[in-house]
Amino acid sequence: SFGIGMRTRILDEWILSVIRENGIASVLSVGAGLDSRPWRLKLPSDLLWTEVDLQPMLDYKRAVLAEDQPRCRLKRMAVDLNDTSQRATLYGAAGGGPTLLITEGLLMYLPAATVQSLASETAAASEICCWMMDATTSTLRRSISTATFKDIDAMRAADHLTCEEILAVVALAGWHPAESRTYRVYGMEVMPPARRHTMARMAAESGVPTAPPPPIDDRSGVHLFTRPAA
Numbered sequence: 080s081f082g083i084g085m086r087t088r089i090l091d092e093w094i095l096s097v098i099r100e101n102g103i104a105s106v107l108s109v110g111a112g113l114d115s116r117p118w119r120l121k122l123p124s125d126l127l128w129t130e131v132d133l134q135p136m137l138d139y140k141r142a143v144l145a146e147d148q149p150r151c152r153l154k155r156m157a158v159d160l161n162d163t164s165q166r167a168t169l170y171g172a173a174g175g176g177p178t179l180l181i182t183e184g185l186l187m188y189l190p191a192a193t194v195q196s197l198a199s200e201t202a203a204a205s206e207i208c209c210w211m212m213d214a215t216t217s218t219l220r221r222s223i224s225t226a227t228f229k230d231i232d233a234m235r236a237a238d239h240l241t242c243e244e245i246l247a248v249v250a251l252a253g254w255h256p257a258e259s260r261t262y263r264v265y266g267m268e269v270m271p272p273a274r275r276h277t278m279a280r281m282a283a284e285s286g287v288p289t290a291p292p293p294p295i296d297d298r299s300g301v302h303l304f305t306r307p308a309a
Contacts, residue, residue: 104176110185198252254304261300
């Protein structure tokens with residue numbers, strides 16, 4: 080839960096600055112799930128935020144939030160990313176002007192071919208100029224209890240890509256790695272000292288051997304890729 084909270088905080092803060100600094104007019108939140116940023120964040124009222132997911136998820140979310148008003152313009156699209164024709168409709172959903180693509184907690188589940196196609200197709204989409212994604216390296220995974228990832232692994236495509244492979248695929252498709260905020264550094268900054276002490280004590284008392292922590296330059300975290308707007 081702390082890891083999800085840390086990722087959410089990084090994205091919350093960073094999305095606002097990316098929108099402001101890049102003149103973002105439209106956001107494509109792909110695999111939006113239960114993300115509530117259009118309701119929570121102080122977004123420009125004229126910003127178009129498009130939530131993209133499978134239809135059952137969109138229907139559930141629409142029902143839950145029926146009485147709540149988003150802070151910006153909101154659109155929803157049902158898209159199966161594994162379908163080439165459905166992906167094509169996604170790229171035309173930008174509302175005009177510079178567009179930010181967000182894939183939070185998504186790419187690690189998809190088949191390799193889908194990630195590769197998404198990377199190359201978005202690189203060619205004229206209005207998509209920024210892409211924010213999260214990634215967890217193999218090194219960080221080895222330092223965390225394997226039980227944490229058991230449910231995740233059960234839902235991943237058989238030929239899914241590792242974090243390192245995803246970042247490489249995106250860069251090769253023409254996206255420029257502009258900036259990253261890593262869990263290894265950022266997590267220690269936001270974690271209260273008392274919590275760090277408690278976690279260390281619990282680990283010591285459990286008697287369960289743990290792997291050494293990932294190195295300070297571990298790339299697990301949130302990454303921003305950019306490309307020149309057409």
